[in-house]
Amino acid sequence: xxxxxxxxxxxxxxxxxxxNRVRVEVEVGQRQVIIGPNGAxxxxxxxxxxGILLPTSGEVYFFEENITRLPIHLRANLQLSQTFQxxxxxxxxxxxxxxxxxxxxxxxxxxxxxxxxNGFTPILHQAEEFLKEWGFWYKRHTHVSNLSHGDQRLLDxxxxxxxxxxxxxxxxxxxxxxxxxxxxxxxRIKNLSKEITILFIEHNMDVAFDLAExxxxxxxGEVVAEGTPAEIKRDPxxxxxxxxxxxx
Amino acid sequence: MRRxxxxxxxxLLFGILPHVLSRYYVILLTKILxxxxxxxxxxxxxxxxxxxxxxxxxxxxxASYFIxxxxxxxxxxxxxxxxxxxxMAVVVAAVxxxxxxxxxxxxxxxxxxxxxQMLWGIAFSWRFLTRGDDGIPGISRPVIGFLPWSLxxxxxxxxxxxxxxxxxxxxxxxLVQSPFGHTILGIRESELRMRTLGYNTWLxxxxxxxxxxxxxxxAGGLSVYFNGFVSPTSLSVAISADAxxxxxxxxxxxxxxxxxxxxxxxxxxxxxxxxxxRWLLVLGIIFVLVRMTTPYGILGLVNRxxxxxxxxxxxxxx
Numbered sequence: 001x002x003x004x005x006x007x008x009x010x011x012x013x014x015x016x017x018x019x020n021r022v023r024v025e026v027e028v029g030q031r032q033v034i035i036g037p038n039g040a041x042x043x044x045x046x047x048x049x050x051g052i053l054l055p056t057s058g059e060v061y062f063f064e065e066n067i068t069r070l071p072i073h074l075r076a077n078l079q080l081s082q083t084f085q086x087x088x089x090x091x092x093x094x095x096x097x098x099x100x101x102x103x104x105x106x107x108x109x110x111x112x113x114x115x116x117x118n119g120f121t122p123i124l125h126q127a128e129e130f131l132k133e134w135g136f137w138y139k140r141h142t143h144v145s146n147l148s149h150g151d152q153r154l155l156d157x158x159x160x161x162x163x164x165x166x167x168x169x170x171x172x173x174x175x176x177x178x179x180x181x182x183x184x185x186x187x188r189i190k191n192l193s194k195e196i197t198i199l200f201i202e203h204n205m206d207v208a209f210d211l212a213e214x215x216x217x218x219x220x221g222e223v224v225a226e227g228t229p230a231e232i233k234r235d236p237x238x239x240x241x242x243x244x245x246x247x248x
Numbered sequence: 249m250r251r252x253x254x255x256x257x258x259x260l261l262f263g264i265l266p267h268v269l270s271r272y273y274v275i276l277l278t279k280i281l282x283x284x285x286x287x288x289x290x291x292x293x294x295x296x297x298x299x300x301x302x303x304x305x306x307x308x309x310x311a312s313y314f315i316x317x318x319x320x321x322x323x324x325x326x327x328x329x330x331x332x333x334x335x336m337a338v339v340v341a342a343v344x345x346x347x348x349x350x351x352x353x354x355x356x357x358x359x360x361x362x363x364x365q366m367l368w369g370i371a372f373s374w375r376f377l378t379r380g381d382d383g384i385p386g387i388s389r390p391v392i393g394f395l396p397w398s399l400x401x402x403x404x405x406x407x408x409x410x411x412x413x414x415x416x417x418x419x420x421x422x423l424v425q426s427p428f429g430h431t432i433l434g435i436r437e438s439e440l441r442m443r444t445l446g447y448n449t450w451l452x453x454x455x456x457x458x459x460x461x462x463x464x465x466x467a468g469g470l471s472v473y474f475n476g477f478v479s480p481t482s483l484s485v486a487i488s489a490d491a492x493x494x495x496x497x498x499x500x501x502x503x504x505x506x507x508x509x510x511x512x513x514x515x516x517x518x519x520x521x522x523x524x525x526r527w528l529l530v531l532g533i534i535f536v537l538v539r540m541t542t543p544y545g546i547l548g549l550v551n552r553x554x555x556x557x558x559x560x561x562x563x564x565x566x
Contacts, residue, residue, distance in 0.1 A: 050444060052440070071443075071448075072440075072443040072444055073443045073444075073445075073446050073447055073448050073449070076443070076444055076445055076446030076447075077446045081444070082444055084441075088438055088440060088441045088444075089437075089438065089441065090433070090434050090437035090438055090441065091437055091438075092433070092436075092437050093433060093434070093437060097430060097433070100430065101430060101431065101434045101442070101445065102445050104427060104430075104431070105442075105445045105446040105447050106446060109427050110427050110428060110431055110447070111427075111428055111455075112426055112427045112428055113422075113423055113426050113428050113429075113459075114419070114422055114423070114426065115422070115426055115427075116422055116425040116426060117425055117426060117427050117429075117430055118425070120427065123427075159441070159445065162445075163445065163446060
């Protein structure tokens with residue numbers, strides 16, 4: 001079964017064609033990466049999958065369900081999660097509050113008005129467990145804006161994972177991180193359950209080829225190559241795109 | 249511990265003060281409490297959602313008018329008119345919410361203003377119902393059967409208002425710390441992230457907007473009994489702007505801030521205007537000074553040592 005099928009997607013911004021008949025398929029449980037130079041349309045493609053943008057034409061299927069025009073929050077309710085290229089967190093709130101918001105989104109208690117959140121022990125226990133597992137428990141009262149960039153990236157992923165996604169989209173999970181931080185993140189991602197299908201965008205080729213089982217190369221809004229990391233490394237078209245051999 | 253000391257001081261203050269103060273200050277204190285409820289209700293939008301509204305007077309004024317019209321034409325039943333007036337504010341908020349919540353920032357500011365000006369225009373020109381800018385006089389304070397005191401007495405009315413102030417404050421205090429209140433903070437911090445987490449953020453904002461209108465209606469209802477009179481001023485941009493000033497002056501994003509703001513503004517207006525007709529000039533200077541010295545309003549000055557987390561709210565699990 002396919003976790004995700006992006007079928008013939010076109011996206012125009014005015015006269016600019018950002019995506020041209022793009023087709024991407026992701027098998028359930030697969031780790032797939034999308035690479036490509038800046039402006040290739042990777043993030044646009046992600047936004048179409050998550051619902052932030054609507055495609056000009058084409059369809060998106062999530063576990064065989066057509067979600068092309070579904071609002072963002074309903075896609076999330078189908079257990080489609082994402083992290084952002086620029087970390088997108090609740091900066092004025094604490095780590096614990098961030099996690100509670102993520103855990104609470106599928107619970108009806110989110111509409112409880114006349115009881116303080118402090119009284120909801122099950123969700124606080126769940127948050128505690130989750131934070132301990134990720135080694136964030138001792139930082140639970142830290143404001144997110146005071147966290148290091150690496151920790152913010154991790155928290156971004158934690159928020160996306162809190163809803164137990166079937167598909168996790170990650171837009172450059174290692175952007176702006178130090179080598180040590182990249183190490184932490186990649187090992188975390190490697191250890192994720194195989195039940196979670198992962199599609200991610202990555203500029204760091206070492207990370208991309210290390211994590212991914214399948215690589216899709218996007219260039220100028222079109223899929224130019226697809227295959228295993230070994231195949232892609234050998235592909236002359238990919239070399240040309242990255243090294244620009246046309247003019248030597 | 250600190251909280252209990254605060255509560256005891258407050259009880260003593262309100263137990264003794266009204267009997268020591270002159271009648272003038274008792275009335276002023278009542279006005280402060282009414283505007284404190286109004287300012288807190290606006291702060292639910294301004295501070296907790298970062299939606300600056302210049303039309304909050306709509307909910308305040310509609311409740312005032314409802315009581316004004318019904319108690320002079322139909323019957324002066326508190327138990328009927330007062331809840332219905334608040335319900336009316338809720339209905340108006342439910343309708344306005346559909347229109348304004350599509351926008352944010354400056355656009356929200358302008359559309360909230362436009363909608364409230366519409367109501368003002370109706371109140372101003374529909375003379376048959378509202379008597380236009382003459383206003384509706386002679387609205388008597390309710391007679392509440394089981395109370396042994398007459399609300400005509402300023403001290404009794406002060407306690408009457410104080411009761412509603414306490415109820416409103418406690419309710420809002422719980423609201424902002426409830427799971428729902430936290431979703432509102434999440435939307436304030438990053439609406440897109442909330443949506444990708446699976447929240448229907450529009451619905452959350454809509455409910456919050458209506459709650460805010462409800463408390464504004466409560467303030468409007470108390471205000472019309474207080475003045476015994478209602479005119480288009482209750483729906484005007486001036487009253488909305490006053491509330492916004494109170495919130496910003498006192499400190500947005502807290503519940504105490506708007507209360508301090510309401511107190512400062514009402515006291516300033518009454519004390520300064522005794523000396524000079526140009527009290528707005530004085531207010532302007534004070535406002536600029538407060539905003540220059542502290543971005544978090546007067547409360548920020550008092551709480552200078554306390555950092556952001558302290559003034560925002562008491563976090564969870566702490």
